[in-house]
Amino acid sequence: MICTKCGTENNEGAKFCKNCGSPLEASPAKKPPVKLIAILCGLAAVAAVTAALVLTHRPTINLNKYIDFSTSGYDGYGKISYSVDWDKIEKDYEGKLKFTSKAKDYFSKELLGELDPVDVICDNTFTSLSSYDGLSNGDEVSYSWEIGENLEDMIKVKIKADEGTYAVTGLKKVDKIDAFEGLDVTFSGFAPDGTASIEYTGSAVASYEFSLDKTTGLSNGDTVTVSLYSDDPEYYINNYDGVPAEQKKEFTVSGLSEYLGSYADLSDATVDKLKEDSEDAVYAYVASDYSDDSSLSEIEYAGYIFLKRKDDGYSTDRNILYIIYKGTLSHAEGDFDTTDVYFPVKYSNITREGDEQKVGDESGIQGYSDLGSWWYSTKGYTNPVSAYVDFVEANRDTYTSEVGGGFEKFADYESVTSLKDITAEQMDAFSETVKGKVESYIAKDYSDECKAESLSLAGEYLLIAKNQGTDLKNNNKLIMVYSAVVTHEDDDFEKTTVYFPVTIDGVTKLGNEYISCGMGDIQGTAYFTGTWYYTKGYIEGEKMFSDLVTAQRNTYDYEMSDGLKTFGE
Numbered sequence: 001m002i003c004t005k006c007g008t009e010n011n012e013g014a015k016f017c018k019n020c021g022s023p024l025e026a027s028p029a030k031k032p033p034v035k036l037i038a039i040l041c042g043l044a045a046v047a048a049v050t051a052a053l054v055l056t057h058r059p060t061i062n063l064n065k066y067i068d069f070s071t072s073g074y075d076g077y078g079k080i081s082y083s084v085d086w087d088k089i090e091k092d093y094e095g096k097l098k099f100t101s102k103a104k105d106y107f108s109k110e111l112l113g114e115l116d117p118v119d120v121i122c123d124n125t126f127t128s129l130s131s132y133d134g135l136s137n138g139d140e141v142s143y144s145w146e147i148g149e150n151l152e153d154m155i156k157v158k159i160k161a162d163e164g165t166y167a168v169t170g171l172k173k174v175d176k177i178d179a180f181e182g183l184d185v186t187f188s189g190f191a192p193d194g195t196a197s198i199e200y201t202g203s204a205v206a207s208y209e210f211s212l213d214k215t216t217g218l219s220n221g222d223t224v225t226v227s228l229y230s231d232d233p234e235y236y237i238n239n240y241d242g243v244p245a246e247q248k249k250e251f252t253v254s255g256l257s258e259y260l261g262s263y264a265d266l267s268d269a270t271v272d273k274l275k276e277d278s279e280d281a282v283y284a285y286v287a288s289d290y291s292d293d294s295s296l297s298e299i300e301y302a303g304y305i306f307l308k309r310k311d312d313g314y315s316t317d318r319n320i321l322y323i324i325y326k327g328t329l330s331h332a333e334g335d336f337d338t339t340d341v342y343f344p345v346k347y348s349n350i351t352r353e354g355d356e357q358k359v360g361d362e363s364g365i366q367g368y369s370d371l372g373s374w375w376y377s378t379k380g381y382t383n384p385v386s387a388y389v390d391f392v393e394a395n396r397d398t399y400t401s402e403v404g405g406g407f408e409k410f411a412d413y414e415s416v417t418s419l420k421d422i423t424a425e426q427m428d429a430f431s432e433t434v435k436g437k438v439e440s441y442i443a444k445d446y447s448d449e450c451k452a453e454s455l456s457l458a459g460e461y462l463l464i465a466k467n468q469g470t471d472l473k474n475n476n477k478l479i480m481v482y483s484a485v486v487t488h489e490d491d492d493f494e495k496t497t498v499y500f501p502v503t504i505d506g507v508t509k510l511g512n513e514y515i516s517c518g519m520g521d522i523q524g525t526a527y528f529t530g531t532w533y534y535t536k537g538y539i540e541g542e543k544m545f546s547d548l549v550t551a552q553r554n555t556y557d558y559e560m561s562d563g564l565k566t567f568g569e
Helices: 034-056 086-092 101-105 109-114 117-123 233-240 268-289 384-391 407-411 424-445 541-548 562-567
Strands: 060-062 067-072 079-084 125-129 140-147 158-160 164-167 183-188 195-200 210-212 223-228 248-252 257-259 294-296 300-309 319-331 339-353 356-365 368-373 376-379 399-404 413-415 450-465 476-488 496-505 508-510 513-515 518-522 525-527 534-536 556-560
Touching: 079 125, 086 117, 101 109, 117 125, 183 223, 195 210, 268 319, 268 339, 268 356, 300 384, 300 407, 319 384, 339 384, 384 407, 399 407, 424 450, 424 476, 424 496, 424 513, 424 518, 450 496, 450 562, 496 541, 541 562, 556 562
Parallel strands: 060 158, 368 518
Antiparallel strands: 067 079, 125 140, 140 164, 183 195, 210 223, 223 248, 257 339, 294 319, 300 319, 300 399, 319 339, 339 356, 368 376, 413 508, 450 476, 450 556, 476 496, 496 518, 508 513, 525 534
């Protein structure tokens, strides 16, 4: 054995060095047998696994074992409630539930020290039922659970929560009563403003138990619902010894008189009758109001306009029907030009009561038109577009409209806003008409000593309203000016050029045609210089321009042909 201090070799088994006296190291212990080593290692492994299981074990809580249900009320009207016995869970798992190491990610250290794991499980567990009320004995109510997704990250636990069902029992039996026996709903008035009221002669409940969801604004075919005020069965059991078999009942509105909503709703018999009445109205008017020199041709049907009041509009007339007839009006002496006149006869508030149709109001011929001079006029319209605008365009905010029977063509009109909007052919036609008016005036009103020669078209003014509206007559004015040289055979006045302006109101284009609201008389009056002789028209062109154009510049823009520009632009 070698001494580790001085290196002297000593006898085997010596305890001290023979040279320096230092203690010698003991010989290594003998190795245990291999079999013993294996046993010791196995025991160590078992101990380690056991420790790991202890550390990772999670108890399982089956929530279905802790939910209780209770029912109350009456068969058919029962209610169900539930509760989870968290106190029992806490008792059954006392000391077995621990927070995980991750719990600190959800709770503060201080709060974690105060929390109970069962409280956390309770806060993260939610139960829902398929039904809560309106239940009968034998019904099955299913239930399900919703568990917070982070619960098992916070607590060492396994939650078992299967869906389940509960059979309803124990609800009290109750008699059914027919609360609606003896109840009627009465409808009255005119659709769409009919009214409803309740009449109750029954005895199952008191009459004040009913309410009606809608009592006004009704039309045939609508439905109204009568409901009982309360839906609590105990209220009826306590007060009427039973539960109503039904809580509400629907009734269909019928029997109301109704305003017709379209022309198609008119029966053939009604249309024929109104046409006949309209013809009678026109002929009666002509016979009583026209002069002997005025005559109207045989009239013909020209169409209809039907208006229906909108829901949000206001008017005493719920519907309006115009039956329109047309005739040609003339004067034996030519005091006004032969012209077509449209006579709209107005009917309103046409209703249907069962199979019978009735007219509420007949207002006669509508509209008024001048016939070229202030002392001749007629009811009706010489311009049918004006009738369309007055009845349809002016009422768009209040009424929807249907136009037919041929009168619908007058909807496609265009206002004239420039001289170039009038074709040369139409301008010639207007010119000839105006020329005839001037010639007629000269022939009738000038004395034999006065002569008007070289009658010719001097030009045109067109006044265009700055604010275009539904009164076509005022939207534009075409003034055609003819001139003639006037002399007196005895030279009572000097040879004078006279200008004869004639206004055509509301010139409107309709497809390839042009129509107007009528032609006025010759405008202006002038005295021949130094005499008492006078004439319609103007002798001074500048005054004509001032009166007819400049004086209306606040209302109208204007345009003129070259021939009149010498008097002012």
